[in-house]
Amino acid sequence: xxxxxxxxxxxxxxxxxxxxxxxxxxxxxxxxxxxxxxxxxxxxxxxxxxxxxxxxxxxxxxxxxxxxxxxxxxxxxxxxxxxx
Amino acid sequence: xxxxxxxxxxxxxxxxxxxxxxxxxxxxxxxxxxxxxxxxxxxxxxxxxxxxxxxxxxxxxxxxxxxxxxxxxxxxxxxxxxxxxxxxxxxxxxxxxxxxxxxxxxxxxxxxxxxxxxxxxxxxxxxxxxxxxxxx
Numbered sequence: 001x002x003x004x005x006x007x008x009x010x011x012x013x014x015x016x017x018x019x020x021x022x023x024x025x026x027x028x029x030x031x032x033x034x035x036x037x038x039x040x041x042x043x044x045x046x047x048x049x050x051x052x053x054x055x056x057x058x059x060x061x062x063x064x065x066x067x068x069x070x071x072x073x074x075x076x077x078x079x080x081x082x083x084x
Numbered sequence: 085x086x087x088x089x090x091x092x093x094x095x096x097x098x099x100x101x102x103x104x105x106x107x108x109x110x111x112x113x114x115x116x117x118x119x120x121x122x123x124x125x126x127x128x129x130x131x132x133x134x135x136x137x138x139x140x141x142x143x144x145x146x147x148x149x150x151x152x153x154x155x156x157x158x159x160x161x162x163x164x165x166x167x168x169x170x171x172x173x174x175x176x177x178x179x180x181x182x183x184x185x186x187x188x189x190x191x192x193x194x195x196x197x198x199x200x201x202x203x204x205x206x207x208x209x210x211x212x213x214x215x216x217x218x219x220x
Contacts, residue, residue, distance in 0.1 A: 011103065011104045011107070013202075013204060013205040013208045013209075014205070016103055016104075051107075052107075053107070053126075054107070054109075054126030054127045055127065073104070073106065073107050075104065075107050075108075077208060077212065078208075078209075078212060080212070080216075081177075081209070081212050081213050081216050082177060082178065082209055082212075084176060084177065084178060084183070084188065084193075084194065
């Protein structure tokens with residue numbers, strides 16, 4: 001599949017990050033980059049998911065395979081309710 | 085702190101939350117020192133729940149987060165599994181007044197921090213509780 005850059009906004013509880021991302025990048029790699037960008041603990045990466053339009057993105061697939069469009073807002077959110 | 089400054093702080097919180105309102109399908113309205121948020125499950129249902137966030141005494145105290153009936157005053161219309169069992173009615177998640185001042189009062193782990201527990205942060209927590217409670 002041809003490699004394009006997508007302009008995406010990754011939004012988390014802690015802020016937003018707009019940048020260009022290759023559409024052949026697996027979602028897992030995108031999540032790793034986002035967690036680093038937001039200075040989150042990488043050991044807790046499994047507790048977070050990326051969602052688009054309310055759907056959890058399969059981390060083994062690429063942005064292109066999932067049909068993520070240019071300009072999309074991707075949410076980095078906790079997988080489960082915070083236990084207190 | 086004067087009312088104008090408090091309103092500016094509330095407006096900043098609303099502006100920040102509005103950046104993710106689209107993906108979460110939130111509709112946010114400000115009414116004095118309160119804001120009202122229409123929330124719903126993103127994938128399952130068009131049924132909406134009305135959350136009232138009261139910013140009185142903000143930022144010294146955490147805002148109160150309570151689901152309300154259509155009259156916008158009476159606690160009610162709670163999504164499944166979101167309401168805490170104790171009084172006052174509220175939501176047990178970090179950053180709500182009910183959690184910090186009642187359910188976990190004195191718990192050093194959940195001290196009020198307006199820079200950490202932003203409106204966006206708490207709404208995202210409540211959204212997750214709402215969707216887990218409804219399921220799917």
